[in-house]
Amino acid sequence: MVVLDAMREIQRTQAQDLAIRWNCKAAKCGSCSAEVNGRPCLMCKTRLDELPEDNAIRVEPMRAFPVIRDLVTDVSWNYEVNKRIPAFTPREDANWLMGQEDVDRVAEFRKCIECFLCQDVCHVLREHDLERGYFGPRFMVRMAALEMHPLDALDRTEMLADQAGIGLCNITKCCGEVCPEGITITDNAIIPLKERLVDRRYDPLARLVRRLAGRRRK
Numbered sequence: 001m002v003v004l005d006a007m008r009e010i011q012r013t014q015a016q017d018l019a020i021r022w023n024c025k026a027a028k029c030g031s032c033s034a035e036v037n038g039r040p041c042l043m044c045k046t047r048l049d050e051l052p053e054d055n056a057i058r059v060e061p062m063r064a065f066p067v068i069r070d071l072v073t074d075v076s077w078n079y080e081v082n083k084r085i086p087a088f089t090p091r092e093d094a095n096w097l098m099g100q101e102d103v104d105r106v107a108e109f110r111k112c113i114e115c116f117l118c119q120d121v122c123h124v125l126r127e128h129d130l131e132r133g134y135f136g137p138r139f140m141v142r143m144a145a146l147e148m149h150p151l152d153a154l155d156r157t158e159m160l161a162d163q164a165g166i167g168l169c170n171i172t173k174c175c176g177e178v179c180p181e182g183i184t185i186t187d188n189a190i191i192p193l194k195e196r197l198v199d200r201r202y203d204p205l206a207r208l209v210r211r212l213a214g215r216r217r218k
Helices: 003-013 076-084 100-111 117-121 137-147 157-162 174-178 185-202 204-217
Strands: 033-036 039-042 067-069
Touching (some): 033 117, 039 117, 039 174, 100 137, 100 185, 137 157, 137 185, 174 185
16 A cells, blocks of 8 residues: 555545545656655655554645645646746757767656656755745756757756756755656756856856857857
């Protein structure tokens, strides 16, 4: 039995008006996100026999988002952030051939089921309420998938610094620890984006090369 089973049984037998969001019960829709004993997780993936038997199990809504009712939270802010990120834009000279290494690099990021557990556990959103200046780990992953795509033409590094607030991330790696898909968020997405931003903004040789390239285009 998993936590979602227990919550549905409580809903059936004791509290018919208990609000729970769920859908697939297969850890693929990301709907049943909650906090069990203080840890963000999917209720459908958290087994009761793996939790301590000597204490009561505490099930709470995600702390980083406004509560609508009971275990249901308002995650609509995430979709507003998603709209702000420029979509995949292919280069004009793209020949649509990719090496397997390039495919593998971005394939991991596309496993995200948008459960927003990484957003919930991130201390910038959870403790400091900095949504206006920080996109959060889920959207660092999305921007990494776009930035590392060899056929994409756009440069989103300025957005990373000025709007996404990537500098606020102090790479504690807690986001990757709660990801049900096992995405290595910090090492494979956030740190490479930080390095890309530093190279673009502060590497004098790279700045000179871009300046000369701009002059040639003129």
